[in-house]
Amino acid sequence: MTEYLFANNAIGALNTAIGTGDTLLVLESGQGALFPNPSGGISAFRLIVFESPSQFEWMTCTFVSGDTLTVTRSPTPLSFNIGAEVHHRIDDVALENMLQKGIERTVTSDPDGSLAALYFGEEVYQSITGVWWKHTDALVWKEMNV
Amino acid sequence: MALVFNMGSKAILAADIDDTDTTILLNTYNDMLAKGGSGDSYYAQMIDVQGTKEIVLVDVGNSDPISGLSVTRGVEGTAAKDWGRGTIIWQVMSEASWEMIDQASIARQFAFIPDGVLVSAYFGEKIYQTDLLLWWKSAAAASTEWRLIAGVILTEAPQFSPPAGTYANGTLITITSATPGSAIYYTIDGSDPDNTDTLYTVPFALPDDATTTLKAIAYGPERWQSPSNITSGSYTMQVLGWVEETASGIGGGQPAKALVYNSKLYALASLGTLREWDGVSAIPSVAPTYFNGVIGSCTSYGSDGLIVHNSLIYGSVSPSGSAGAQLVEWNGSNAWIQRCGDLDVFNAGGGGAGPLILHSGTLYLCTSGGRIDLFQWNGVGTLTKVAPTPGGPPGWSALGGISFGGSLYVAGSPGNLYQWNGVNAYASVAPPISANIWSLVDFGGNLYGGTSEGTLQLWNGSNAWSTVVNAPTVASHNARCFVRASKVWFCSQDNGILYSWDGIGSAWTVEAVQLDTFKGRELADFGSTVWNFTATPDTSLLRLQ
Numbered sequence: 087m088t089e090y091l092f093a094n095n096a097i098g099a100l101n102t103a104i105g106t107g108d109t110l111l112v113l114e115s116g117q118g119a120l121f122p123n124p125s126g127g128i129s130a131f132r133l134i135v136f137e138s139p140s141q142f143e144w145m146t147c148t149f150v151s152g153d154t155l156t157v158t159r160s161p162t163p164l165s166f167n168i169g170a171e172v173h174h175r176i177d178d179v180a181l182e183n184m185l186q187k188g189i190e191r192t193v194t195s196d197p198d199g200s201l202a203a204l205y206f207g208e209e210v211y212q213s214i215t216g217v218w219w220k221h222t223d224a225l226v227w228k229e230m231n232v
Numbered sequence: 233m234a235l236v237f238n239m240g241s242k243a244i245l246a247a248d249i250d251d252t253d254t255t256i257l258l259n260t261y262n263d264m265l266a267k268g269g270s271g272d273s274y275y276a277q278m279i280d281v282q283g284t285k286e287i288v289l290v291d292v293g294n295s296d297p298i299s300g301l302s303v304t305r306g307v308e309g310t311a312a313k314d315w316g317r318g319t320i321i322w323q324v325m326s327e328a329s330w331e332m333i334d335q336a337s338i339a340r341q342f343a344f345i346p347d348g349v350l351v352s353a354y355f356g357e358k359i360y361q362t363d364l365l366l367w368w369k370s371a372a373a374a375s376t377e378w379r380l381i382a383g384v385i386l387t388e389a390p391q392f393s394p395p396a397g398t399y400a401n402g403t404l405i406t407i408t409s410a411t412p413g414s415a416i417y418y419t420i421d422g423s424d425p426d427n428t429d430t431l432y433t434v435p436f437a438l439p440d441d442a443t444t445t446l447k448a449i450a451y452g453p454e455r456w457q458s459p460s461n462i463t464s465g466s467y468t469m470q471v472l473g474w475v476e477e478t479a480s481g482i483g484g485g486q487p488a489k490a491l492v493y494n495s496k497l498y499a500l501a502s503l504g505t506l507r508e509w510d511g512v513s514a515i516p517s518v519a520p521t522y523f524n525g526v527i528g529s530c531t532s533y534g535s536d537g538l539i540v541h542n543s544l545i546y547g548s549v550s551p552s553g554s555a556g557a558q559l560v561e562w563n564g565s566n567a568w569i570q571r572c573g574d575l576d577v578f579n580a581g582g583g584g585a586g587p588l589i590l591h592s593g594t595l596y597l598c599t600s601g602g603r604i605d606l607f608q609w610n611g612v613g614t615l616t617k618v619a620p621t622p623g624g625p626p627g628w629s630a631l632g633g634i635s636f637g638g639s640l641y642v643a644g645s646p647g648n649l650y651q652w653n654g655v656n657a658y659a660s661v662a663p664p665i666s667a668n669i670w671s672l673v674d675f676g677g678n679l680y681g682g683t684s685e686g687t688l689q690l691w692n693g694s695n696a697w698s699t700v701v702n703a704p705t706v707a708s709h710n711a712r713c714f715v716r717a718s719k720v721w722f723c724s725q726d727n728g729i730l731y732s733w734d735g736i737g738s739a740w741t742v743e744a745v746q747l748d749t750f751k752g753r754e755l756a757d758f759g760s761t762v763w764n765f766t767a768t769p770d771t772s773l774l775r776l777q
Contacts (some may be wrong), residue, residue, distance in 0.1 A: 115260070178237030181325070185334040188354030188373055189234040189271075211356070211371060211379075216455060218369050218381050230381035231456075 087205035089129040090183055091122035096174035100135070101153070106163040110174060111135070111155040118153035121174055125149075130147075132180050133157070137170040144177060198227040235275075235329055236268035236292060242322035245278075251312040255300035258321070268292040270279035275308065275326040278319050286310045287326055306367055321737035325752050345385075347378040347456055380456035387411045387460040389453035390418075394760050396446075396465030398777065400472045400743045403736060404435035404718055409450035409460065418448040424462055425449045433668050435718065443468045456486050460651075474728065474764065474774040477509070487765035489538035490754040493545055497758045497773075499765040500538040504549045509773060511759055537633075541595045542611075546571070546676030548597050550584035557585040559609060572614045587633035591640040596633070598642050604630040606642065606652055619658050622650065632672040643681055649691060662697050665689065671713045675720050676735055682711030682722055686740075688733060704740050716757045723752025725767050730755075730776065744776055 098117030100223035104110075122131045125145065133155070136142040143164050155172075191210045193201060201210065203221035209230070210219050219227040246259035268274075270293035279285040289304040306312035308326045342350065343363040350359070352370030359368050366383035388410035388530050389530075394403065395404050416432040417578075419425045422445045429759070438444045444467050450460040487507070490499040497509040537548035545562040560568035586600030597607045597615060604622075607615035631644035640652040647660035667683035681689040681697065686708045688701035701720075708724030708731065715721070719732040721743070728751045731740035743762075753767035762776040 177239050181235075181237045181239070186234055186332045187334050188332075188356055190356040209356070209369075213371075216371060216377075216379060218379050231379070231383070 087207070088183060090180040091124060091129050091131045092176070093120065093122045093131070093174060094137050096121045096131075096133075098153075098172045100166055100168055100170045100172060103165070104135075104165050105165045106159070109157055111145075111151040111157055113155065113172060115153060117172075118150055118155065121147065121155065123150050132177050133172055133174050134177075135164075135166050135170050137166055141166070144179070146179070172219055199225050201216065201225065201227065203227075223231055233332075234268070234272050235332055236272045237274065237325075238267070238323055239325070242320055245315060245317055245319045245321060248315070248317050248622050250314045251305065251487065254303055254305060256303055256321070257300050261564040274323050274359065275329055276303075276321050277324045277379055278315055278321045280315075280319075284313065286313055286315070287322075287324065345456070346376070347380075347454065350378065351376055352378070370643055378456075381392070384458050385452075385456055387414050387450045387457045389460040390416050390448035390450050390463040392446065392448070392463065392465050396467055398470065400474070400732070400733070400776070401440040401469050402437050402719075402741060402743075404437055405446065405467070406435045407432045407448050411450060411452045411457065411460070413453035414450040414457075414460075415453075416448055416450045418446060420444050420446055422447070426459070427451055438467050438469050440469050441471070471742065472730075472744045472776050474730075474744055474750065476747065477763075477773045477775050485665070486767050487754045488536035489547075490756040490765050491538055491540060492756060492758050493540050497756055497763060498538070498545060499754055499756075499773075500536055500547050502536060502551075504536075504547070504560075504568070506538075506545070506547065506568070507730075507765075509758075509763075522640070536585045537597065539588040539590055539595070541590055543589075546588055546595060548585035548588050550601070557597060559588075559595075559597055559615060567569075572609065586630040586644075587642065589633040589640055589642075591594070591635035592638075598630040598633050600630040602643065603627075604642055604644065604650070604658075606640075608656070618656060619652050622658050622660065629668070631668060631670050632681065634674065634679070634735050635673040636672070638676050641672060641679065643672055645669075647681075647683070649681070649697070652773060661695060662691055663695075665697055670710050671722075672721060673713045673715050675715050680713065680720060682713035682720075684710050686711050686722075686724070688713070688720060688740075700738060702738055704729070704731060704742075712752075712754060714755050714757070716755075716762065721755055723755055723764050725752050728752045728766070728774075730762065730764070747774060750774060 098113040098120060100111060101114045102112040120152050124130050130146050130148045132144065133147055134142055134144050141164060143160050145157040145159055147155045147157050192213050194214050197210055197219050206221060208221040212219060218230040220230050222228050234455040237702045243258040246257040249256055272292040274290050275287055276290055277287050279286055286306055287308040287310045289307050291302040308328060341362050342358045342359060346359060346368050352373060352375050355370060355373040367381050368378040369381045369384035371377035371379050390407045390409050405419060409416055417425045417427050417429040418432055418681040419429050420438060425447050426449060434555040440470050445464060447462055447464045447469055449462050487499040487504045497697060499507045501507060539546050547560045549558050549560055559571045561571050563569050584599060584601035586598040589596040595609045599605045605617055606619035608618045609615050629645040630642045633642045641649060643649045647665035647667055648660060650658040651661045652658055667685040667687065670684055671682040672679060679691040683689060686703035687699050689697040690700040691697055706729060708729055709724050711722040713720050713722045719734045721732045723730045730741060730744035731745040732743045733740055750766045750772060751768040752764055754765040756763045764774040766772045766774060
């Protein structure tokens with residue numbers, strides 16, 4: 087599960103135009119410091135590049151170096167001109183990545199060795215035995231108390 | 233309920249709705265709102281030109297935009313109202329949406345075990361128990377079912393009674409755990425027990441003449457209780473022997489009765505001397521021979537009474553040169569206090585000191601040595617005779633008395649058993665037998681009598697004795713029995729052999745053999761073993777080990 091990072095007032099503009107295959111966003115000087123700083127490949131933040139009401143694209147930024155942002159493009163990438171606005175925002179991807187109360191999965195059989203986790207560290211409740219399990223690796227689950 | 237998101241998305245109502253409608257139609261749904269499955273929902277908002285808004289909760293899983301979205305109207309503090317076709321509706325992060333997010337380090341805390349008590353806020357809620365440093369997680373929404381997920385509550389470890397050590401063959405071992413309702417499992421082969429081993433149900437005996445490692449583990453009845461630590465003990469079972477604790481022949485007459493009082497051992501010698509044993513020092517005399525030594529020998533030889541009543545020790549003794557009986561109270565330090573007059577005046581034809589019996593909270597004295605008159609003492613003044621000696625053969629002696637099953641009984645020579653009617657007379661409930669009854673004991677809810685022949689008699693509850701334990705093969709008379717550790721015990725006055733009977737079979741079990749020339753007399757249960765105030769030499773004290 088990716089940890090999404092947040093920062094207030096993280097807004098910039100493209101200093102270089104991008105095409106549909108580009109994965110680097112070069113911002114105007116000094117603007118890179120306004121954005122969160124993902125690290126280790128486990129954190130990221132969401133941003134939207136906006137040029138007009140019909141010309142925008144949601145992306146995930148995984149690395150910031152100076153004013154250059156490394157991004158993962160959306161399934162339907164667009165091209166943007168110099169000056170296109172880059173806004174860090176909370177969207178459905180970030181929100182759905184958060185744990186919501188009371189929606190954990192319930193299983194009936196022993197999950198260890200068979201159940202695929204939705205994310206690392208997921209906790210599931212085995213109703214037959216009344217045991218909580220925590221995902222630790224691949225299909226490996228450990229009882230949370232024995 | 234899980235929330236799904238498509239932030240900023242919007243759509244337009246395709247038809248008017250009034251404030252009671254629970255289904256809405258959209259005319260542009262492809263751009264609209266989040267998608268999801270069963271149990272998924274989102275909050276959406278409509279607002280009019282006056283700024284009045286209504287928030288609805290859209291049930292994604294149970295509807296679709298084409299046939300109509302199922303909605304809960306007027307939530308989040310807003311009111312349902314009429315809306316016209318063309319109204320814009322868009323998804324919002326409402327207050328409830330944010331509150332459904334599991335925020336780090338926000339958990340309720342309590343100082344008690346929540347399982348069965350605390351109602352969960354939601355399925356999977358985690359709470360912290362501050363007093364035992366435990367984490368719990370709920371097993372259902374709005375439920376009191378909680379599962380321990382971090383930390384351990386151990387079931388209390390088993391306790392052995394008696395503790396590990398050396399004991400007589402057949403000694404019963406009791407295992408308990410301080411955790412109520414726990415199940416205890418044990419092994420005797422040295423292996424660590426678990427819940428597949430022998431379940432403890434009743435006290436049991438370990439193998440005779442062997443050293444055994446007993447291990448036990450307790451499982452608590454609650455799912456959150458972890459098995460206890462394992463308790464282990466080494467037991468050596470053998471035929472035990474007597475150890476002499478005091479100098480031989482301390483004098484004062486043969487012991488008449490023994491008891492434990494305030495964690496010390498006491499014995500009344502036949503000359504009226506009260507002996508005290510504190511478990512350490514040699515036996516002193518804590519109450520002088522009655523009447524400063526002029527008591528002489530008792531006519532009721534060996535049948536005097538000693539009992540604890542109202543936290544005081546009372547004795548029954550016979551003054552020197554008289555056949556009468558006296559009730560005396562120990563002053564707690566060094567002397568007897570006379571509590572009544574000489575009963576000889578009531579006992580034409582004789583009658584010395586006999587058993588003391590506590591019955592329904594009142595103290596009774598039964599004479600012996602010629603008569604078995606029953607006297608009642610109400611705590612003040614003199615004694616009141618409540619039952620005269622019944623007609624019968626001469627030479628009555630009351631050697632044993634007991635309160636049993638709500639009635640008072642006395643027995644003795646020549647083996648009769650009498651039941652007091654509670655008012656003014658005895659009733660004969662067992663005729664004489666060939667032996668004298670030396671003692672009466674309540675064992676397993678039945679009344680037994682130990683005899684001068686060394687047999688154990690069972691009273692049938694109405695009119696007769698029957699022999700249930702035969703006399704030992706070695707002559708061992710005068711069974712002055714007592715009950716300890718689910719057995720009846722006596723020590724031979726002929727040879728000092730200690731016997732027991734566990735209620736099974738018809739033979740005594742030898743628990744200890746004779747030490748030198750010591751002979752048995754009064755037994756007491758003190759310090760987790762058996763003590764023997766000997767008959768010969770006079771009042772020596774032997775300890776079983």
